[in-house]
Amino acid sequence: MKWFDYSAPESVSGAISALAAHPRARILAGGTDLLVQMRAGRKETDFIVDVKRIPELNEIRYDSDGLTVGASAPCYRLYAHADVAARYPSLARLAALIGGTQIQGRASIGGNLCNAAPSADAVPLLIALGARCRIAGQAGEREVVVEEFCTAPGVNVLGPGEFLVSLLIPPPAPGSGAHYERFIPRNEMDIAVAGAGASVVLEDGHFRSARIALASVAPTPLFVREAGDALAGKPVNEESINEAANLARDAARPISDMRAPAEYRRRLCAVLTRRALTRAIEEARGNR
Amino acid sequence: MPTTVRVECTINDETREFLCEPRQSLLECLRDVLGLTGTKEGCNDGNCGSCTVMMDGRIVPSCLVLGVESQGSEITTIEGVARGSELHPLQTAFLESAALQCGICTPGFIVAAKALLDRNPRPDEHEIRLWLANNLCRCTGYDKIIRAVQQAAATLQEAK
Ligand SMILES: Cc1cc2nc3c(=O)[nH]c(=O)nc-3n(C[C@H](O)[C@H](O)[C@H](O)COP(=O)(O)OP(=O)(O)OC[C@H]3O[C@@H](n4cnc5c(N)ncnc54)[C@H](O)[C@@H]3O)c2cc1C
């Protein structure tokens, strides 16, 4: 790697000043994307701002507003957290699916989102869960919903000097459930050929609402609003699930690459959406 | 002007101080600056696990940690697993079960497996395989490694 300088500010304002002083700075969370990309020469910088010592970026907290996940909190802390395991089991499962044990010791959900890969496993679930991004910068704070955060492969809405502070996930509604399902040719440690995240809220055997998002089938993680909306008011049965799965498939805009041809990915979208919905429904039924 | 940074941390229960460039990984600092060459470099991109060390109670790929990030932290490397000349039961089991050939992956497997047994003294085979999914071995075909971990777990149980 090329030379760079390093600082590890201990406050949000400290990070804002460090970023203002170094216009070419890059932010370091777990480094499991950034350091790999810098070593491969795909990213360069003269200054690294390590945000892991900032309390707001490290906290995981549940209160009446929902779950706050600090942007740089590593995956293992999510699945080890009692409130996450009890109230957001889909998020705990997701954190245990990224990489392997060592990667989970470093990798953060915030880094997964900011890296803005189309294949980022956390993003479809965050969209399904209705998560919002809390962003800080010199001009103050702002919020962006996760489905609007990634704008192109590797690009996000953050302006110069801005960074992600935390993700806010609303409290789970009664009768709700969620799940992310991906397809990889191995059992562990691979990049999603396609993935689907779903959340549902059930009431009297019907869907009250649902949200569905896909990975690896568009230039950014893809929110398929119409697939979830189509479920609202429908009975919870195979026909409804298939209809939503087909809408998700039709919305996908996959490419062919070394991992899979586009048509294969399209079919996967229907299968994975069905599986994600089915598991989310199971969870919702246990959650009344 | 880029600067060299002074880092202080605890490595294998000893306070250590060293100078490094911010771009140097913890793996490079351990091997090239501190002379702790037990930790190995395989892929240098997080996939193979041969650089695994314990950092503040978690196993991490030291190739994806900057040396400067270890400021104030507690690190255990393969050099800290044996007690003097007394091998850890995992080390004995790896030797007795022939769970290694070239040995490049071995320090990473042992540090990772020790972290598993420290928190879960009786893992089943699935738990062992899942925990070690971030460790690759090009020689053994894994079965002997899994059996060595099971053997070590049994030895540790008997010793209790
Ligand atoms: C072996 C291996 C296996 C992997 N397996 C998976 C997998 O199964 N699924 C998956 O989705 N990914 C996987 N990844 C990719 C990576 O681990 C994840 O994307 C991870 O979540 C990234 O988080 P991080 O904390 O390491 O981010 P970093 O690498 O620190 O940062 C990622 C990017 O986001 C930026 N950034 C980080 N934090 C902020 C912030 N607070 N504000 C603004 N920008 C920020 C950084 O500048 C950088 O560009 C794998 C990687 C490796 C090496």
Ligand code: FES
């Ligand atoms: S050398 Fe670090 S994971 Fe391979």
Ligand code: FES
């Ligand atoms: S013994 Fe050679 S890589 Fe595992």
